Amino acid sequence: MYNFTADDDVTAHIRTLVEHFVPVAGMTDVELAEWIRAQGIDILVDLNGHTAHNRLPLFLRKPAPIQVTWLGYLATTGLPTMDYRLTDARADPPGRTESLHTETLWRLPDGLWCYEPHRFAPAVAPLPALRTGRLTFASFNNPAKVSVTILGVWARILQAVSDARLLLIRSALAARTTELERFFAGRGVDPRRVEFLERRSTADYLALYDRVDVALDTWPCAGGTTTCDALWMGVPTVTLAGDRSFSRSGASVLASVGLPDLIAETADDYVDRATAVAGDLPRLATLRDTLRERVRASPLVDARRFAAAIEHAYLAMAERALAGAEGARP
Incomplete structure (x- = not known):
């Protein structure tokens, strides 16, 4: 029906x-x-x-x-x-x-x-940090899922990884970008380190992952398809598993592809896991080269x-x- x-x-x-x-x-x-x-x-x-x-x-x-x-x-x-x-x-x-x-x-x-990967998805690009000399985090989830709680956690990550950048999808609410810039500035993070991107076609959205080293999941409403897309594009995702089903979808996806070490149970744990994976360029490069095949061989697809x-x-x-x-x- x-x-x-x-x-x-x-x-x-x-x-x-x-x-x-x-x-x-x-x-x-x-x-x-x-x-x-x-x-x-x-x-x-x-x-x-x-x-x-x-x-x-x-x-x-x-x-x-x-x-x-x-x-x-x-x-x-x-x-x-x-x-x-x-x-x-x-x-x-x-x-x-x-x-x-x-x-x-x-x-x-x-x-x-x-998950059925997009047939038109581009090939996985090399780890961008090796080219740019700095880490780039991103969350391409629906802006409505970006809560003040998870923003505070992301600010802590940017404080810990001092030269890192964060890419976010721009909200349709005109004042929201200014609010977020003030939010990060109020926590000692230069707003210029946070870039807001316009919504785009699915093909162009997938191509954005060429710029991303580590994806950050939202909370309390975690991602599902967005996390799958990131993994298919060679980008590991760190998630915070809450006490409700809707906050544990990222954990479900990561477990299905054998990446339980990227699942955090507390905000402090989320910061620790995100900064740890960001600081391990050899592992990030390996994940970049192998994640697509890992996903392809998993029950997820x-x-x-x-x-x-x-x-x-x-x-x-x-x-x-x-x-x-x-x-x-x-």
């Missing part, structure tokens, strides 16, 4: 991959719920959570016996009718986040992410393996539901 009105090349490609492609944006929740029941759909999956264009009111009607949420919103929907949320043990460590969910957490074995894990999860959910139904019979 397709709940958007856009009809482009991506939409056309998706149509070729599925048996049935049903646009439903024009249907009311009542109409769609009746249609789902009439079709006998067993498992209904939400990909939006509490983000734009979601159909969560539909899920409140429980049109399918098994309802699952995944990917678009890394937290609980809060719906008593949502049965499961797909996740993994790094994003939601067992025993730590169950109380924050109305759903049962279903942890996929390798990770909750499946193994679509068949991921699909098999999803299929296994859905079948297990169905078996559990059938067993419960049998047990409930008099």
Whole structure:
């Protein structure tokens, strides 16, 4: 079921991959719920959570016996009718986040992410620090994810690596750049060391990583696709894993490619890990040369393996539901 009105090349490609492609944006929740029941759909999956264009009111009607949420919103929907949320043990460590969910957490074995690198991604460039003689940090995440807490941590990193630069995506809010310049200046960091870049095409965005030695993840809302992009472009990312699912997405991605030493558990730890990797140019150069192949060989981009894990999860959910139904019979 397709709940958007856009009809482009991506939409056309998706149509070729599925048996049935049903646009439903024009249907009311009542109409769609009746249609789902009439079709006998067993498992209904939400990909939006509490983000734009979601159909969560539909899920409140429980049109399918098994309802699952995944990917678009890394937290609980809060719906008593949502049965499961797909996740993994790094994003939601067992025993730590169950109380924050109305759903049962279903942890996929390798990770909750499946990344397809951009086919037009440029080749990985040599480590820029070897050319420029200084370290360049960057965060190309959505500016809305840049909190005052993580800004303070980044300022500490720039204080510790005195000649380093930081690249950020410019906010659409006109006054935000001036605010950030004042923020860094107030913490002893020359604002000229922080460069604000305009949004650009995906190809040009990927090319920006040619200028970056180390990526810095946001907090409390960590990156997902942006972290994957950075790794594919040979740039290691340091992340701060919090106590919520949405602050642990970077940890999930890094664990899936075998880089747990870049996962910090506290702000002090984040500073220490970022400055340590920044100060180890031989390791950075090695990571630059090997990260793409490391990602290519990891579960993160193994679509068949991921699909098999999803299929296994859905079948297990169905078996559990059938067993419960049998047990409930008099």
